[in-house]
Amino acid sequence: MTVLWLLLLAGLPTFFLGVFVWVVIQNFPTSEFPTTLKHPAKLWFMHCVVQYLISLGKILENLRICALPRFLQCVQSLLPLKKDPNVLVIDMHFGAVPVRLLKPKELSPKLRRGIIFYHGGAGIFGSLDCYHGLCSFLASETDSAVLVVGYRKLPSYHHPVLFNDCLSATIYFLKNLESFGVDPSRVVLCGESIGGSAVATVIQVLTSIPSLPQIRAQVLIYPLVNFVNFQLPSHQQSKNVPFLTRDMLFMCLCKYLAIDLSWKDAILAGSIIPLDKWKKYKKWLSRDNIPRRFWSQDIQLESFGPFDEAAYLETQHVWSVEISPVLADDKIISQFPQTLLVSCENDILRDDALLYKKRLEDQGVPVNWYHVEDGFHGCTILFDKKCLSFPCSMKVVNAVIGYIKGI
Structure with missing residues (x-):
């Protein structure tokens, strides 16, 4: 049982990285950046992060673990609050x-x-x-x-x-x-x-x-x-x-x-x-x-x-x-x-x-x-x-x- 848990923990980083790479491959050919946009590379990276979180949320939703909106709301609750x-x-x-x-x-x-x-x-x-x-x-x-x-x-x-x-x-x-x-x-x-x-x-x-x-x-x-x-x-x-x-x-x-x-x-x-x-x-x-x-x-x-x-x-x-x-x-x-x-x-x-x-x-x-x-x-x-x-x-x-x- 311990070995299974270790294998699972070892496989999680690979899974998360794989999902991110898949998101990048999916979005790279379709995303458009008009010439009027400033800092397109930064916007592209942030867009990929958002799409990555949505993809993770869809996976959790399909596995009936957590609804997509609930997952995204949970992630945004982790952001620091500036007072x-x-x-x-x-x-x-x-x-x-x-x-x-x-x-x-x-x-x-x-x-x-x-x-x-x-x-x-x-x-x-x-x-x-x-x-x-x-x-x-x-x-x-x-x-x-x-x-x-x-x-x-x-x-x-x-x-x-x-x-x-x-x-x-x-x-x-x-x-x-x-x-x-x-x-x-x-x-x-x-x-x-x-x-x-x-x-x-x-x-x-x-x-x-x-x-x-x-x-x-x-x-x-x-x-x-x-x-x-x-x-x-x-x-x-x-x-x-x-x-x-x-x-x-x-x-x-x-x-x-x-x-x-x-x-x-x-x-x-x-x-x-x-x-x-x-x-x-x-x-x-x-x-x-x-x-x-x-x-x-x-x-x-x-x-x-x-x-x-x-x-x-x-x-x-x-x-x-x-x-x-x-x-x-x-x-x-x-x-x-x-x-x-x-x-x-x-x-x-x-x-x-x-x-x-x-x-x-x-x-x-x-x-x-x-x-x-x-x-x-x-x-x-x-x-x-x-x-x-x-x-x-x-x-x-x-x-x-x-x-x-x-x-």
Whole structure:
């Protein structure tokens, strides 16, 4: 028995190394690094590490040892937490939703600005600890009280739990602003990636509750606002750009939306789009809304496959405004507050931000747009990771801080 344990222990390093080599071989031919990306070698290495962890998680999931999301969350919990001694941190629960309030320890003679932050991670990654550094920096640099919502995630919770948790935590906070030292006239909703999507859905509900303090502004950092049209230019140009490749996007979102991954090809081909719905929503979803300067020469024409009723019935919830908020009615969008949209050139979701930008502007919503030419999806969270940071990381953070300080 001892010999078997020794053989097992001796074989583990070989197994882990073999998986990593396999990941590198699998990703090397397909990964793309546009010329605008800075430090491509560093990004490539980090991308391989993420894919390596996902591969290990899939192995554990197939062996029924641990669900993939649970494994990834366990790994991210091992990351060190960097604390700012000048920022007060209070962990609480609003009902079943864990939240974290961060604000400068220095007393303020007046009520502070409030920032409600929804973190990214596709309902799998991300946590209060992962985004602690970013939100702590926001609190100190903007002299604001930042509430970070730790919505519940996979594998136990699917859509619409993320949206419901963000909404319920936000409503509770808005009802008790002064007890948290927040000025009711200066509250900002802010979110990154799927957190930006949560901002776009939560604000729809808040506009219909006049008894609550009005949101002063919303900040959406490379959000996903459309789960219908995957033939936009950025979906073709950046489908293999780290960190968010098309395969990874579908793996995460299909898990979150409880859609079987076997429907991926039908979704990509547009076979889930009924003709009557496309006629109604084309004016908002078509690539014609994307400025021509974002179209590369090799972009294929927008051409949807034959309608697949079975695929439509399995995926029809993607047409809801909670999943594709760009489809919200004009009368709702026209009530939105001033907005900052951040997009990255090398991001598969770049055109989602551009669709949403035009959608808001057409309804008279004041929109500030910050586009990062050397940016990629997920770069924001790396801003304080020293050797793992990128120039675009700080650009995004500074743009958000500058915008919020002007409110």
